[in-house]
Amino acid sequence: MAPATVASLFEPIQLGPLTLRNRVFISALTRNRSVPTNIPNAVNLEYYQQRAKSPGLIITEGVLITQQGSEWPHAPGIWSKEQVAGWKKITDAVHKEDSFIFAQLWHLGRVGHPDAPEQKAAGVPVYAPSAIAARGGKFRFIPGEPGYVTPTAIDDPTILIDLFEKAAVNAKEAGFDGVELHGANGYLVHQFLDSNSNIRTDSWGGSAAGRSKFGLLVLERLIKVFGKDRVGIKLNPTGGYNDMGMPLEETIETFSYFITEADKLGIAYIDLVRYVDLFDPVFDGKKRGTKHDVISTYAHLMKNAKVFSNGGWTGEEAAAAVKDGKVQGVFFGMGWINHPDFAARLEHGKPLDNPLDYTTLYGKYHASEEEQRKGYVDYPAAEY
Structure with a gap:
């Protein structure tokens, strides 16, 4: 029996047709381990297999929907048959542990780089809603610190929407x-939502409704493939990361509109990412993000979707929020990196005592298998 302080996290929950065994979920965690290409490998399989024994739901690391480059080397994709086959081994392993796994579909938009190996191979520009560069930038596989570049404004955004639908078809296969649609952290969907990265004057911009159009149409395409009760979205209204963030009033207007319309589509859940200071960079001497309480501001707008959250939760805090009806499930990130049995430790009152090695958080470019394993699949589980 789980300790009373976290007991509410271990009540089953129905997510569409899926009965999740608990409300302790694995957040998407980019780890840069799909070496030497963007195809999930044996080390990736071991990583997910280790973590599949105790969560209610697993969200994969961000899965690239196209070969259109990445700021992250060795991030896995889902545009090729080889990638589908690699992911199939992982989903089979997760299902053998009676767990469930969603693919987080990801397009970087303006935070790609033209010198990234996969961007060169794709032979297309770095696309975004508008030709506005993000400040900052860090590319682990490009010498020096080139920073983000000015992207090419996409003439017809439906081209990118088609890529999301194809990725969903591949994910189903x-x-x-x-x-889960990645609508957070300054990537493509978020770039369309934010008035600082989207200054379009056509139907894809200009107002909260116009800026919401792209993400809502992507959700409709995902629903077309999977059905509404197997689709979720991750949103970060507080911005900050990747040079995102609008004034508070505009932020609330935009995300209230988007969340209301997304909820009308009947999707399974909306994951609201709370403000995390670590992911809010400083520009011109001040924090970039728009700090506000995302749960109290937006959760009441969800009439159909489950209210999930993410961002610096402790087990006890998450359990209290579930017990009080503020959220219905919580994604944890960092704790799962160094504790492959994170949920089981919470449930059985075991300490979270594996020290986290930050130097191995992200994989090295062209790492050997030994280097891939370090800080990835070598953290021990507790004894039960």
Whole structure:
């Protein structure tokens, strides 16, 4: 029996047709381990297999929907048959542990780089809603610190929407239980939502409704493939990361509109990412983000979707929020990196005592298998 302080996290929850065994979920965690290409490998399989024994739901690391480059080397994709086959091994392993796994579908938009190896191979520009560069930038596989570049404004955004639909088709073939649209952290969907990165004057911009159009149409395409009750979205209204953030009033207007319309589509859940200071960079001497309480501001707008959250939760805090009805499930990130049995430790009152090695958080470019394993699949589980 789970300790009373976290007991509410271990009540089952129904997510569409899926009965999740608990409300302790694995957040998407980019780890840069799909070496030497963007195809999930044996070390990736071991990583997910280790973590599949105790969570209610697993969200994969961000899965690139196209070969259109990445700021992250060795991030896995889902545009090729080889990638589908690699992911199928992982979904099969997760299902053998009676767990469920959603693919997080990801397009970087303006935070790609033209010198990234995969961007060169794709032979297309770095696309974004508008030709506005993000400040900052860090590319682990490009010498020096080139920073972000001015992207090419996409003439017809439906070209990118088509890529999301194809990725969903591939995810279904790979055996995923559903998909999560990455609408947070300054990537493509978020770039369309934010008035600082989207200054379009056509139907894809200009107002909260116009800036919401792209993400809502992507959700409709994902629903077309998976059904509404197997689709979720991750949103970060507080901005900050990757040079995102609008004034508070505009932020609330935009995300209230988007969340209300997304909820009308009947999707399974909306993951609201709380403000995390670590992911809010300083520009011109001040923090970039728009700090506000995302749960109290937006959760009441969800009439159909489950209210999930992410961002610096402790087990006890998450359990209290579930017990009080503020959220219905919580994604944890960092704790799962160094504790492959994170949920089981919470449930059985075991300490979270594996020290986290920050130097191995992200994989090295062209790492050997030994280097891939370090800080990835070598953290021990507790004894039960």
